[in-house]
Amino acid sequence: xxxxxxxxxxxxxxxxxxxxxxxxxxxxxxxxxxxxxxxxxxxxxxxxxxxxxxxxxxxxxxxxxxxxxxxxxxxxxxxxxxxxxxxxxxxxxxxxxxxxxxxxxxxxxxxxxxxxxxxxxxxxxxxxxxxxxxxxxxxxxxxxxxxxxxxxxxxxxxxxxxxxxxxxxxxxxxxxxxxxxxxxxxxxxxxxxx
Numbered sequence: 001x002x003x004x005x006x007x008x009x010x011x012x013x014x015x016x017x018x019x020x021x022x023x024x025x026x027x028x029x030x031x032x033x034x035x036x037x038x039x040x041x042x043x044x045x046x047x048x049x050x051x052x053x054x055x056x057x058x059x060x061x062x063x064x065x066x067x068x069x070x071x072x073x074x075x076x077x078x079x080x081x082x083x084x085x086x087x088x089x090x091x092x093x094x095x096x097x098x099x100x101x102x103x104x105x106x107x108x109x110x111x112x113x114x115x116x117x118x119x120x121x122x123x124x125x126x127x128x129x130x131x132x133x134x135x136x137x138x139x140x141x142x143x144x145x146x147x148x149x150x151x152x153x154x155x156x157x158x159x160x161x162x163x164x165x166x167x168x169x170x171x172x173x174x175x176x177x178x179x180x181x182x183x184x185x186x187x188x189x190x191x192x193x194x
Contacts, residue, residue: 001026001080001191002105004087004096006161007113008154009147010120011176012183016113017084019184026080031064034071045070065095072103080108088158093165108194110165111187113176117151 001024005013017028038046039053045066052059068086071077087093100106121144128142141147165171174186 001194002100002108003080004083004107004110004165005113006110006158006165007115007176008117008120008159009141009150010124011113011115012180013084013113015180016183016187017082020082020187023188024080026082027076028082028084029068029071029077029086030084031068031086034067035059035064038067038070043070061089061092061095065092065099068096069099069103072099072105087161090160090164093161107170109172109190110161110170111190112162112165112171112173113183114173115176119177120151121147 003020005017007013014028020026021028035046035049035053039050040046045063049059049063049067052063064086068083072081083096087096096107124142124147125144128138131138131142141150162171172190174183174190176183178186
């Protein structure tokens with residue numbers, strides 16, 4: 001099972017990805033985690049990424065794509081994987097398709113969590129309040145202004161992927177505003193229909 005989870009920040013992709021990991025035993029592949037692991041492991045791609053990051057620059061698509069490709073080749077991905085937060089752009093989506101084709105693989109589904117932006121801001125504020133009340137650190141992106149900027153970035157760069165995957169017949173949508181368990185049930189229903 002090879003999946004991509006789409007949706008704006010705060011839509012619950014990470015929560016749902018963790019549930020899929022637990023139920024289906026396939027890894028969640030986060031580009032941030034993969035970059036850190038490649039740097040730590042000292043792979044060729046990891047060394048390139050480290051040099052770029054040490055210079056304070058953003059890691060290029062070529063490096064990110066190479067790290068994702070390397071990670072997909074690992075034994076724990078043999079039964080599938082969940083791409084979370086990647087691809088973020090149409091260029092990256094094309095690269096994923098080419099990468100999978102070269103490996104004789106294809107995506108099984110792209111699941112988009114549909115959410116209401118105003119309600120998302122409310123979720124973020126509530127999450128920050130709950131963390132503060134519990135004496136836990138508040139995530140720096142759990143600030144309404146920062147979050148709204150992240151939403152604008154998402155709509156500018158990542159939202160076009162919805163049309164991209166719809167045109168390929170791979171897109172399925174789920175109501176991300178439901179309770180967490182209900183969202184999980186909807187995702188499982190999508191997977192059962194594949």
